[in-house]
Amino acid sequence: MTKLEQIEKSIAALDDDELKKLAAWFDELRWERWDRQFEEDVKAGKLDRLADEALADLRAGRTRSL
Secondary structure, X not given: OOXXXXXXXXXXXXXXXXXXHHHHHHHHHHHHHHHHHHHHHHHOOOOHHHHHHHHHHHXXXXXXXX
């Protein structure tokens, strides 16, 4: 049995309260990893082009207020 299959089996055996706690923990873990990746992408300049395009659109009047 693979590690993932063991995890799936263990999760399937959880009661409702345990499953809710696991889901909340897992959601938090995913958001933390997403935040970390976003910060790394910003530091690496991966979003610079998008920011430049957005600012150019703003300066050119190609935007509207929300």
